[in-house]
Amino acid sequence: xxxxxxxxxxxxxxxxxxxxxxxxxxxxxxxxxxxxxxxxxxxxxxxxxxxxxxxxxxxxxxxxxxxxxxxxxxxxxxxxxxxxxxxxxxxxxxxxxxxxxxxxxxxxxxxxxxxxxxxxxxxxxxxxxxxxxxxxxxxxxxxxxxxxxxxxxxxxxxxxxxxxxxxxxxxxxxxxxxxxxxxxxxxxxxx
Numbered sequence: 001x002x003x004x005x006x007x008x009x010x011x012x013x014x015x016x017x018x019x020x021x022x023x024x025x026x027x028x029x030x031x032x033x034x035x036x037x038x039x040x041x042x043x044x045x046x047x048x049x050x051x052x053x054x055x056x057x058x059x060x061x062x063x064x065x066x067x068x069x070x071x072x073x074x075x076x077x078x079x080x081x082x083x084x085x086x087x088x089x090x091x092x093x094x095x096x097x098x099x100x101x102x103x104x105x106x107x108x109x110x111x112x113x114x115x116x117x118x119x120x121x122x123x124x125x126x127x128x129x130x131x132x133x134x135x136x137x138x139x140x141x142x143x144x145x146x147x148x149x150x151x152x153x154x155x156x157x158x159x160x161x162x163x164x165x166x167x168x169x170x171x172x173x174x175x176x177x178x179x180x181x182x183x184x185x186x187x188x189x190x191x
Contacts, residue, residue, distance in 0.1 A: 077181025
């Protein structure tokens with residue numbers, strides 16, 4: 001059930017099969033607990049071990065669905081505030097988005113995303129709006145992220161503007177983080 005919930009939470013359609021049942025022909029990635037559960041040598045397979053984190057299997061499947069083993073560029077946009085928006089783009093495609101109210105949880109998520117999605121280049125873009133929240137976040141990121149991550153400060157004016165077209169399925173804060181990820185920033189510094 002946790003695996004099905006994780007897939008649904010990512011907006012990935014899935015079909016559950018019973019052992020011995022052949023998957024439909026239009027299925028492109030199979031998540032299975034045993035490699036012999038499927039006779040689908042022509043399709044990509046992700047093994048899911050009971051007791052492991054379903055999120056890991058879903059993230060591997062997502063890469064396979066996109067036809068990738070990693071990204072050229074992973075961009076993480078952050079809209080700091082009481083409810084901090086996070087949006088993750090792999091080669092320009094939105095692959096994750098959420099809202100955080102606690103800094104430690106946000107930092108863990110950023111580290112997880114960097115580890116889960118191999119990339120040639122990782123850019124983290126932080127909006128410059130909520131200075132109090134943004135400076136604390138920036139200080140924490142500078143001390144906790146690997147040195148290969150490029151941190152940029154982005155002018156976030158109008159990223160929360162209700163006059164802008166909505167981003168389907170995203171909350172106000174995650175939509176702002178998405179827009180921040182798309183903007184050009186200046187390499188790290190204070191907000």
